Amino acid sequence: MQAKYAAPDGQHTFPRLMMHHAVVRPQAPAMREKDLGIWQTWSWAEVAERVRALACGLAELGFRRGDNLAIVGDNRPHLYMMMTAAQCLGGVPVPLYQDAVAEEMLFVLQDAGVRFIAVEDQEQVDKMLEIKAQVPMLEHIIYDDPRGMRHYNQPFLHDMHAVMEMGRIHDRNHPDFLDHEIERGHFDDVSVMLYTSGTTGKPKGVCQTHAAFIAAARGGVEVDRMNAEGDILSYLPMAWVGDHLFSFAQAMVAGFTINCPESGDTVMTDLREIGPTYYFAPPRVFESLLTSVMIRMEDAGKLKYKMFHHFMDVAKRCGADILDGKAVSGGDRFQYWLGNLLVYGPLRNVLGMSRVKVAYTAGAAIGPDLFKFYRSIGINLKQFYGQTETCAYVCLQPDGKIKFDSVGPAAPGVQLKIADNGEVLVKGPMLLKEYYKRPEDTAGACDAEGWFLTGDAGFLDEDGHLKIIDRAKDVGKLSNGAMFAPNYIENKLKFFQHIKEAVCFGSEREMVTAFINIDVGAVGNWAERRGIAYSGYTDLAAKSEVYELIKSCLEEVNAALASDAMMADSQVHRFLILHKELDPDDDELTRTRKVRRNFVSEKYKVLIDALYDGKASQFIETEVKFEDGRRGKVSADLRIDDVKTFPIARKAA
Template sequence: MTRHATIPPMETVKGVAINVDSSQRPLLVDGCDTISGLFRHRAQSEPTRIAHREKTLGIWREFTWADYWTHAKWIGLGLRRLGLQRGEVVQILSEDRKEWLYFDQGVQCMGGISSGIYTTDSSSQVAYILQNSRCRFLVVENEEQLDKFLDIPDGAPGVDKVIILEDEGLHDLKGERFLFLPELYALGQQEEAEHPGSFEAEIDKAQPQDVALLIYTSGTTGAPKGAMLTHENVLHAIQAGLRNLAVRPEAEQLCFLPLCHIFERNNSAYFPIAARSVVNFAESPETVFDNLREVSPEVFAAVPRVWEKVYSRVLILASEATWTGRMAYGLAMKAGMARAEAETGGKPLSILGRAGVALAELLVFRNLRQLLGMDRLKQGISGAAPISPALLKWYRAIGVPVFEGYGMTENAATCTVNRPGADRLGATGQAMPGVDLRIAEDGEIQSRALANFKGYWELPEKTAETFTADGWLRTGDIGRIDDDGFLIITGRLKDIIITAGGKNITPAEIESRLKFSHYISDAVIIGDRRKYLTALIMIDQENVEKFAQTARVPYADFASLTRAPQVQDLIRAEIDQVNKEFARVEQIKDFRLIDVLLTAEDDELTATMKLKRSFVEKKHKALIDDMYR
């Protein structure tokens, strides 16, 4: 329970008591003012309710809130026995799994700071984060991730213990620095036996303004910075999620994006604690679409790249169907697009239009949604990067409601969101409760809310630069707010292109439109201080290979595929189509295809699959120069 004497007015949302005014302190969720306090309340009030599921040997296994609480307690007490102090950072280097959440809560309940490292990070990147966060306790998933630690040249001397979740291939591992998870559990059990009630006592010591988690930014503009988020920041995000998302008790969710990122941490770690929804962990990034069909979630949050991939798969399936199947899909899409147009414009469908949609639902869309694992989806959320309005419209056409939202690590991913009844394509939605927005003179979007972070870890100067003199968060994005309060983002301040003719161009909208092509995976617009715009294009391997096979285009590998004249013509036609939608000064005059497959292990991409513009331009300078000769 809260320690505050003044209790703010409360309301009940989806069975959870939260502040009437979410900008008012203290922020309370079910009477709790910290994440760890809410976790204790949920585990003790509903111990037998299912908290999450995970696959073991192909079978989904269920774990209750009591399981969650017990294992988090053993971890927290075990770490305390090893010397963990309040305010120290524990790093987790693992794919999504139940133990990720156990460590997250175990560390926070003991007053520690939970942080995560992307499994795609290199050994040097791991070394930087360990050193920067002054980490003494590192959690690694398996031998592959342990090798990154072992490859650090100086041995990461600040790390006292490395806790390993899986022992496969490591039975001969020796050394006092290494500890397997069962051994940590045993230490926690010993600590509990010797000091009963100490875990609960540590939870009671937490304050809302204490740092609960450290989220490292993706490093698109330099070395990653650790963003400090407090218990209060996360509780604000939880309140916003309860009010705006279709989460409810026992609602099924799928966890598959990196838990290091605040987007997935909110969706799969913190919102479920309040909403009592059930988190299902995907087996691996490669099995996401199979697991999606198995789980058929009610809420599904993903980055645009995932929504684009689903769309591409459907187009491939449609192209491979029989003549009758292709005809049925085409007619159904006409009816679906009419529905999407009506919904977007707020106008009713004609009787003929409703009949067409009903037939399309019966013959095509109902089966398609079931095939995709979206037959029970009440709300899809797209965030972390811009998504094409045309893609959102396609999802509306097939009966899948996908809504775009906007946030960033520095405001706990809590700023604006579209939702049923308040939705506008091309906008990221209206401000969430308790969030104030304004547009600065230079067009920058600035926000003010209790979700705004405490600052960057040991970087007071960078922290000061991120806030205005009157305390508003500088997002670095530019945009506008329409008369109905919908936020339209037009680009990034640092990405504005000023052509040699003095024209200011924001490339984000052009790039987003290019990516709607199912042959284009990503694009970077070039043109700063140059006479015209050009583009570096990443092709969609799966769809372009399918095109090449159908068109009998010979190729030996990915590089030769990008050089094939027919593929060049294909992408040129896609660009020409996009050019028609923009003014002459915004049109792309030339392009080059990047001839290597990029992954999160490459410098050009972040772990959340966002292009690092500066790295791309530097690495492919020869291609860029060739377009301006």
């Protein structure tokens, strides 16, 4: 589907790129992993040797060109190496979300016809054993971490290090085999298959070629002037397209170092130790970091509290302009310098971003207020825009041309167009080759002229910067004809540290209403300082004091919306605080933490009806799924409150 592409230097597949780095920078660090509190480092030469061993070991086990290799686990060097090993043989890595339960993985394993799977540890092996009988094609399970595996003696289970040793023997006996296989690799071969998050139905396997991801990676490297001296912390799911672009494709192109944290619980500590030059995270992570900062400030002494807020006002006024090199008064520049000494510098250090040259966010729209906060304290945060089908590469924000309400102009090599119905259309070398075994979906992904249909609604401003309003299918109209874009409102709400998730309703209705998930850490801290006792999330969410706190946040957003000509009619009139957190395990969120709106609307229909029927409360009982697979029920009588709205500031004709 994408334009044909060949790298001028002949490095047009990932195995060739890896071998290139092993030749030109053999001793430079390629990957690091923190294990038992100690950072272990592999040079490019060592990575190339292990990839070679793994590829030959896979071949010895019967892995062949065109086979799909599933990969499940936290970010681990050997799992990244496994990706390249499969590609060396003309195979396709298929990363899965490591926190998914076995049943969720089953669909992908069956759909992709997986014969081989590489997993991180005993936990993931157990998931595979649970469903193996339902995946008849699955022949081999290879594990990286041997802890807990001593008494597992099934013949289809293989220690990854044993596979490497097998591969080294194979390589000695057939020294030309792997080089020949790598030579056979073509830029138009599928390099990876990433499954969509499935917000509207069953996930689809997106087949991306070497050419597509290398073009996307080179475009990003060019815009942000990345080089081999950089470091990135690789901690987001390997199954997410953003991780594959940054932690795999761009690392292979630029040659910078991939750093894998010890565990999900040590990410912040490891982030501070590594001090990456390049950082990326979805908005949810940046929201959580800001929440943790605000909680700490609430507990600070009066002097520290006042100093923080004084200098944050200075940062809000001029910080982003200073970062962009724009003109700022001498007084503000001095105040910002002082703030950098006392507040911003220490804050960047606490966040682990002292060395960051560029930070990116994507995966969902980020609220302008949150975006501005990070840039104002001197972190060069940018938005990028893309989909799994575009290698997460459509728009990039160049330095000095950052707009808080846009995702930037088209990235190098990308064409943008807005359809008559407001949908964003794109063309470029980064487009998917196909949806796996879904020719009808593949044919429907582009229009007759070859433009990919993103499914997002947006418009181009006078400078050619793209502004995303919402998912096209989610943009509707209120009953009075005014536009309703729920994501726009939700992002404004989630800027508040006390609100973790928000889901707004209003399409074809006379007013907007909202479900709120409180942030139990932030609200719990707030409650404890006021002597409000609570027994857990459900109890805390029902407190009248918490309702008043959340209502004040909603009213602040309503006041801002009232002066927004496009969204003034979308002020929230009524809300409730859900009795449980929306959870991927309950199918309410995708694994990338996007709300599955249709599912939530159906599951909580009784609550939506109560919001619009004028009720003051509504009882609900909800089934929940625990981590061990057990199911239970949680019930509550939810209070429903009205919210103050503000007169709309209409512009004079």
